[in-house]
Amino acid sequence: MKINNTISPSLWATALVLLTNLFASQTAQALPSFARQTGMPCTSCHTQAFGPNLNAYGRSFKLNGYTWGGNESALSRFGGMAMASISNTKKNNDDIPNDHVLANRGFNSNNNVAFDQASLFYGGKVFGKMGAFVQFTYDGVASRFALDNTDIRIANDVDWLDQNFVYGVSFNNGPTVQDLWNSTPAWGFPYASSPFGPSYAGPIIDGVAGQVGGATLYTMINNTFFLEAGAYSSFAKYVxxxxxxWSPDGTVKINGGAPYWRIGLQHEAKGHYVSLGHFGFRTDIQPDPNAPVTDRYTDLGVDFNYQYLANPLHIYEVKANYTREQQQLFATYNGGDGSERINQQLGFFGLNGTYTYDQTYGITAGFNHIYGNRDSVVYSASPTNKPNSEYFTFELDYVPFGKKAATDDSYLNLKFAAQYIAYTRLNGADKNYDNTGRNASDNNTLYFNTWLAF
Structure with a gap:
């Protein structure tokens, strides 16, 4: 999720989410090292043979701390990935050559070929009941390195009072990075998108990953009822x-701890899997480290998953999530200079459906809707003074490998994707949304992506 620097709740929040968008990628989690550790093909954990989207076994593997499998070779836990793309927009975007970072990297106002990113991973068992997913990423567009999504777990299970409990602790660098379902911010669709797309508002839970650290305790009871709770705090500036x-305009400074919680119900019968969940995150952000006043963000979300997995030749999925953010901008308000009012609201709704044939060919259609209060200061660049945005995403995928359990095959994993995003509203309007004559549909993007993991 991206936030435009002219419409965000504050200048700090803008820089924070844009920075996170550069470095907290969603394109991970499907690690060939897990296949090497377990001796199983990638299709055992994923609805396609490649990508973050998990099936029931994949969720259980993550829940139990990434430790299953008999391969004890530490070297097999290391892997990597690389991603390249071509992006075309309906009309040229002059902001790209006017951005000094993008211009210096040789990018144009349209038809850009990019080396999106490269990552190194440690994925799998560390020792005993401890496992880890650790990602280091080079952003080929911004030309920067960063510690990306990280989840270190210690997990176990026990039978007590005729009930089975899987329990554990996760140490991670962002709320929902540790989540089991692909309907929360860290792992939601689309799993890859053009780095040259437009920016729009999003909830703070989708903007702090990588700049905070936390620990959560969790349990899954009888593979049905999931509970998780923990807290996050910002890393020191030097960390x-x-x-x-870190950047001078985007340092996260959380005042105290930021609680996070997660509740989930899941059930599977005759190949039909359904889950319903709730998640929440509350944080007090201190925009000025020299001033004690803070902005409070409270995110409350619900999500839904359905998967038909009875026949691996034909897999059907539907995912939905809704997040409502209550903002109390005590610091940003500053007598009306930073916002028109203290209390603001922001909402995000996402829905997508996927059909996968033979865990090789996939087609996905998604819809996203963002809305918020009118504010002539926060959203001054919008002709309606609102952050409202709406867009549709269509994607075709081809995954030729990942169906064999052989170790050699785990070093050749490819995914080809063709994606089209159609914007019907952007930053409050469908026409002249930025007061320069540009329409929302002018940003419609055709994106071709090649993704290699090994």
Whole structure:
């Protein structure tokens, strides 16, 4: 999710989410090292043979700390990935050559070929009941390195009072990075998108990954009822800088701890899987480290998943999520200079459906809707003074490999994707949304992506 620097709740929040968008990629989690560790093909954990989207076994593998499997070779836990793309927009975007970073990297107002990113991973068992998913990423567009999504777990299970409990602790660098379902911000669709797309508002839970650290305790009871709770705090500035997640305008400063919680219900019968969940995150952000006043963000979300997995030749999925953010902008308001009012609301709704044939060919259609209060200061660049945006995403995928359990095959994993995003509203309007004559549909993007993991 991206936030435009002229419409965000504050200048700090703008820089924060844009910075996170550069370095907290969603394109991970489907690690060939997991296949090498378990001796199983990628299709055992994923609805396609490649990509973050998990099936029931994949969720259980993550829940139990990434430790299943008999391969004890530490070297097999290491892997990597690379991604390249071509992006075309309906009309040229002059902001790209006017951006000094993008211009210096040789990017044009349209038809850009990019080396999106490259990552190194440690994925799998560390020792005993401890496992880890750790990603280091080079952003080929911004030409920067960063510690990306990281989840270190210690997990176990026990039978007590005729009930089975899987329990554990996760140490991670962002709320929902540790989540089991692909309907929360860290792992939601689309799993890859053009780095040259437009920016729009999004909830803070989708904007702090990589700049915070936290721990959560969790349990799954009888593979049905899931509970998780924990808290996050911002890394010190020198730590953020060392991890490649810091900039002068985008440092996260959380006042105290930021609680996070997650509840989920799931059930599977005759190949039909359904889950319903709730998640929440509340944080007090201190925009000025020299001033004690803070902005409070409270995100409350619900999500839904359906998967038909009875026949691996034909897999059907539907995912939905809704997040409502209550903003109390005590620091940003500053007598009306930073916002028109203290209390603001922002909402995000996402829905997508996927059909996968033979875990090789996939087609997905998605819809996203963002809305918020009218504010002539926060959203001054919008002709309606609102952050409202709406867009549709269509994607075709081809995954030729990942169906064999052989170790050699785990070093050749490819995914080809063709994606089209159609914008019907952007930053409050469908026409002249930025007061320069540009329409929302002018940003419609055709994106071709090639993704290699090994």
């Amino acid at each position: 953020q800088k060392g991890m490649g997640q």
